[in-house]
Amino acid sequence: MYDFREWKHIFKLDPNKEIKDEALEQICESGTDAIMIGGTDGVTLEKVINLMARVRRYPLPCVLEISTIDSITPGFDLYFIPSVLNSSSRDWILGQHHLAVKEFGHWINWQEMIVEGYCILNENSKVAQLTNAMTKLDAEDVAAYAQMAEKMFHLPILYIEYSGTYGNPEIVKSAKNHLENTILFYGGGIDSVAKACEMANYADVVVVGNVIYENISEALKTVQAVKATVGND
Numbered sequence: 001m002y003d004f005r006e007w008k009h010i011f012k013l014d015p016n017k018e019i020k021d022e023a024l025e026q027i028c029e030s031g032t033d034a035i036m037i038g039g040t041d042g043v044t045l046e047k048v049i050n051l052m053a054r055v056r057r058y059p060l061p062c063v064l065e066i067s068t069i070d071s072i073t074p075g076f077d078l079y080f081i082p083s084v085l086n087s088s089s090r091d092w093i094l095g096q097h098h099l100a101v102k103e104f105g106h107w108i109n110w111q112e113m114i115v116e117g118y119c120i121l122n123e124n125s126k127v128a129q130l131t132n133a134m135t136k137l138d139a140e141d142v143a144a145y146a147q148m149a150e151k152m153f154h155l156p157i158l159y160i161e162y163s164g165t166y167g168n169p170e171i172v173k174s175a176k177n178h179l180e181n182t183i184l185f186y187g188g189g190i191d192s193v194a195k196a197c198e199m200a201n202y203a204d205v206v207v208v209g210n211v212i213y214e215n216i217s218e219a220l221k222t223v224q225a226v227k228a229t230v231g232n233d
């Protein structure tokens with residue numbers, strides 16, 4: 001079983017986006033710690049299976065970040081289950097989860113399931129709009145979610161999500177200062193070595209998504225940049 005607590009860098013591949021074999025090979029052989037498959041819209045079972053099979057040619061961990069019940073497929077190393085802590089709708093905090101467990105609970109291998117407490121901060125992102133996230137939060141608000149994630153709910157992961165835009169490092173730093181056991185993921189707008197290094201100072205794991213499809217050579221450079229950053233100032 002892979003230990004996500006040891007990871008520092010993840011590439012997130014979107015099943016709803018095309019990636020050529022050559023680019024996929026570069027991503028999978030980049031030295032990243034894991035591939036996470038996930039996205040907000042257009043995530044179908046067929047697209048997830050197809051992408052998983054292509055990633056499976058390479059010997060690195062492959063995680064499904066569940067966004068819909070219908071696209072869950074066996075064969076991943078781990079399953080990350082998002083719960084959007086700052087959603088204004090119970091559906092995205094625990095409602096969808098309740099439906100899934102009620103219907104499929106007897107099939108679930110809980111050792112493979114890792115819950116991510118999401119805090120979504122880019123109001124213009126598709127994921128913020130989908131989940132009705134309350135994005136107007138300051139560092140104190142996010143620090144409170146961090147404490148709740150760790151101390152109240154004992155969540156393994158807190159994910160600060162700026163999907164599509166670069167976030168505020170002070171907010172990430174403040175969250176990190178309130179965490180001892182919960183692993184802090186940062187994702188959003190990492191499109192350069194400088195941004196990757198800055199967030200790696202505070203987050204335990206830096207997630208890199210869109211730049212894979214926009215500028216693969218910059219995407220690849222983020223791997224060593226993150227790994228060379230000592231972190232947690």
Ligand SMILES: CC(C)=CCC/C(C)=C/CC/C(C)=C/CC/C(C)=C/CC/C(C)=C/CC/C(C)=C/CC/C(C)=C/COP(=O)(O)OP(=O)(O)O
Nearest residue numbers: 039040041067068069073074082092096097100104126163
């Ligand atoms: C192995 C096997 C076959 C098991 C079967 C048993 C089973 C069904 C287990 C599942 C148990 C369970 C509790 C499932 C949860 C079900 C569920 C649908 C929960 C809701 C998850 C959720 C909150 C989704 C909302 C959207 C979201 C937060 C998605 C996460 C990914 C994300 C943030 C994508 C954004 O990515 P990005 O690339 O920025 O987006 P776009 O580029 O597309 O804009």
Ligand SMILES: O=P(O)(O)OC[C@@H](O)CO
Nearest residue numbers: 163164187188189209210
């Ligand atoms: O696509 P970007 O903006 O890199 O964000 C990565 C990830 O946090 C999305 O869920």
Ligand SMILES: [Mg+2]
Nearest residue numbers: 014039209210
């Ligand atoms: Mg994306």
